[in-house]
Amino acid sequence: MFDKIPLAWLQLTREKIRLVVAVAGITFADTLMFMQLGFQDALFDSSTRMHQNLNGDLVLISPKSEALIAMQTFSWRRLYQTLAVPGVESVNPLYMGLIGWKNPETKRDRQILVVGFDPKQSVFTMPEVEASIPKIKLPDVVIFDRSARPEFGPVAPQIEAGKTVTTEVGGRRVYVKGLFSLGASFAADGNIITSDLNFLRIFNRRKKGEIDAGIIYLKPGADREKVLADIKALLPDDVKVLTREGFIEFEKTYWRESTAIGFIFGLGVAMGFIVGIVIVYQIIYTDVADHLSEYATLKAMGYKNAYFYLVVFQEAFLLAILGYLPGVPIVMVLYNLTKNATMLPVAMTASRALTVLILTIVMCFISGSIAVRKLQEADPADIF
Amino acid sequence: MKMQPVINVKNLSHYYGKGDLKKQVLFGVSLEIYSGEIVLMTGPSGSGKTTLLTLVGALRSGQEGSLKVLGKEMCGAREDDMVDVRRHIGYIFQAHNLLKSLTAIQNVQMALELHDYSKQERREKAAQMLTAVGLANRMDYYPENLSGGQKQRVAIARALVSSPKIVLADEPTAALDSKSGQEVVEIMRKLAKDFGCTILLVTHDDRILHVADRIVHMEDGRLSADKTHQKVPVSTVPQSRPIIS
Numbered sequence: 209m210f211d212k213i214p215l216a217w218l219q220l221t222r223e224k225i226r227l228v229v230a231v232a233g234i235t236f237a238d239t240l241m242f243m244q245l246g247f248q249d250a251l252f253d254s255s256t257r258m259h260q261n262l263n264g265d266l267v268l269i270s271p272k273s274e275a276l277i278a279m280q281t282f283s284w285r286r287l288y289q290t291l292a293v294p295g296v297e298s299v300n301p302l303y304m305g306l307i308g309w310k311n312p313e314t315k316r317d318r319q320i321l322v323v324g325f326d327p328k329q330s331v332f333t334m335p336e337v338e339a340s341i342p343k344i345k346l347p348d349v350v351i352f353d354r355s356a357r358p359e360f361g362p363v364a365p366q367i368e369a370g371k372t373v374t375t376e377v378g379g380r381r382v383y384v385k386g387l388f389s390l391g392a393s394f395a396a397d398g399n400i401i402t403s404d405l406n407f408l409r410i411f412n413r414r415k416k417g418e419i420d421a422g423i424i425y426l427k428p429g430a431d432r433e434k435v436l437a438d439i440k441a442l443l444p445d446d447v448k449v450l451t452r453e454g455f456i457e458f459e460k461t462y463w464r465e466s467t468a469i470g471f472i473f474g475l476g477v478a479m480g481f482i483v484g485i486v487i488v489y490q491i492i493y494t495d496v497a498d499h500l501s502e503y504a505t506l507k508a509m510g511y512k513n514a515y516f517y518l519v520v521f522q523e524a525f526l527l528a529i530l531g532y533l534p535g536v537p538i539v540m541v542l543y544n545l546t547k548n549a550t551m552l553p554v555a556m557t558a559s560r561a562l563t564v565l566i567l568t569i570v571m572c573f574i575s576g577s578i579a580v581r582k583l584q585e586a587d588p589a590d591i592f
Numbered sequence: 593m594k595m596q597p598v599i600n601v602k603n604l605s606h607y608y609g610k611g612d613l614k615k616q617v618l619f620g621v622s623l624e625i626y627s628g629e630i631v632l633m634t635g636p637s638g639s640g641k642t643t644l645l646t647l648v649g650a651l652r653s654g655q656e657g658s659l660k661v662l663g664k665e666m667c668g669a670r671e672d673d674m675v676d677v678r679r680h681i682g683y684i685f686q687a688h689n690l691l692k693s694l695t696a697i698q699n700v701q702m703a704l705e706l707h708d709y710s711k712q713e714r715r716e717k718a719a720q721m722l723t724a725v726g727l728a729n730r731m732d733y734y735p736e737n738l739s740g741g742q743k744q745r746v747a748i749a750r751a752l753v754s755s756p757k758i759v760l761a762d763e764p765t766a767a768l769d770s771k772s773g774q775e776v777v778e779i780m781r782k783l784a785k786d787f788g789c790t791i792l793l794v795t796h797d798d799r800i801l802h803v804a805d806r807i808v809h810m811e812d813g814r815l816s817a818d819k820t821h822q823k824v825p826v827s828t829v830p831q832s833r834p835i836i837s
Contacts, residue, residue: 212705213702215691215693215694215702218698501687501689502689505683505685505689505691508649508678508683509702509706588678589651591685591687
């Protein structure tokens with residue numbers, strides 16, 4: 209078959225301008241799908257960045273909690289009860305809340321996520337947080353997320369210059385004396401970390417005994433699954449115990465299923481897909497229509513229908529590949545622009561590249577199978 | 593010696609349309625054409641010439657009567673059998689119908705890809721045939737860069753390259769000036785004699801009638817011998833007489 213004249217290729221490349229338009233159309237559709245999938249993955253990634261940087265083994269939350277931004281408090285007695293379970297070494301309560309941060313320069317308020325924990329130990333894996341523990345033990349001292357959106361003000365450069373930034377959080381004067389990197393998410397544009405006591409100073413209506421999450425540390429060599437089962441058996445149903453991975457999955461499930469966001473991005477991908485189908489269909493249909501008399505001639509010479517189906521699907525496949533290839537570098541540039549503009553972790557992954565490649569091929573084949581119907585009009589009896 | 597006709601049409605009738613709109617275009621046409629004959633078919637537009645040509649070429653399935661091409665019955669034939677017969681027929685059209693995206697030699701090679709030749713053989717045979725029609729220096733030209741006569745010669749090369757037993761031509765000279773028209777039919781006649789194939793040619797063009805072994809005339813769907821051209825040298829093939837329906 210490979211030593212035959214490559215009719216599909218020759219027909220596609222003969223009409224240079226049409227080919228460029230077709231390839232541009234497919235590249236556009238691919239870019240659309242890549243961006244939507246990239247945003248969606250970035251959303252899931254960014255919304256679980258906090259979870260991914262927790263260093264505990266198990267996490268205790270209220271069963272009424274839905275996500276990091278919709279946490280329900282529960283009594284910390286439940287957390288300390290788990291200390292009775294064999295294998296549990298220590299626990300640390302976690303307080304979280306969104307509250308207004310005053311931009312030290314423009315004095316405008318913007319919601320920021322505040323996290324507080326008992327500074328006897330860090331609940332985060334970031335070394336910078338570890339190093340800042342002595343600072344946040346001081347009253348009204350917080351550390352600031354340098355990857356937060358710029359609307360919070362030029363805090364990071366001043367800290368890096370050795371200065372202290374003073375501003376108001378929830379109407380209370382605080383001193384920023386350190387930095388860490390976590391990044392903006394769809395839920396929060398920025399984060400600050402402090403001690404449990406400072407947290408309660410900022411959120412002065414919250415009670416000390418009511419926590420948003422509890423981090424449980426196990427003794428070295430303890431069987432995590434067994435401890436998990438033991439805690440479940442010990443505690444009543446007013447709390448839920450999860451592994452760290454379970455906690456990440458819990459957050460993703462919320463964004464995927466309980467918000468319109470997953471649907472919106474899914475719809476975005478579907479739109480790119482449909483735009484692609486329409487463009488490729490137009491191109492292949494026009495191509496078949498233009499060559500109808502030639503196909504009829506070939507039929508008169510004794511070519512079978514299968515040959516023309518093959519030509520159409522070869523064209524579809526070639527268009528898919530030709531449209532996909534320029535899409536990848538273009539999207540990588542766009543991802544970079546998006547990353548710099550939004551602080552969202554958008555980047556090309558091999559699995560997404562493969563997903564879009566497969567979607568593109570399927571898209572072109574769907575267009576091809578709609579356009580082949582036009583072939584039936586190639587009637588060799590009409591050409592004399 | 594009794595020869596089998598290559599094309600044997602007996603009492604063939606054909607209709608277009610259905611129900612009240614049904615219109616008969618061929619009325620009991622009979623015609624026998626033997627191997628090596630060049631038969632010209634003349635007649636006014638709408639007389640059914642092209643219909644007969646498409647039926648003989650297995651491009652349309654026969655309805656009534658009998659139509660044997662290369663010994664195979666084409667009336668009520670299945671699509672697969674029709675495709676099989678088409679592979680032994682070379683077609684030359686009024687419009688050259690070359691593939692625009694292919695060069696001259698690629699166009700000729702397309703006719704060979706249906707047969708068992710190696711890539712090398714296909715290329716050589718196509719080059720030989722283009723040389724035979726006088727286009728040795730135009731092999732890698734696209735049709736848009738060839739003149740009308742050159743395109744028609746490529747079409748002839750394409751029709752003849754696979755050594756078909758039958759060549760069907762519909763007004764091959766209609767779009768050509770007198771000189772190229774003469775050249776084209778001369779090439780057809782010479783190649784047909786060299787390769788021993790049978791030619792059925794539909795034409796309005798009086799200037800090319802001299803190539804015919806025999807001329808038949810179609811009028812209102814009925815076939816008759818063309819009385820005005822009885823002087824034309826009758827072929828050497830036995831039994832080459834027109835059959836009047």
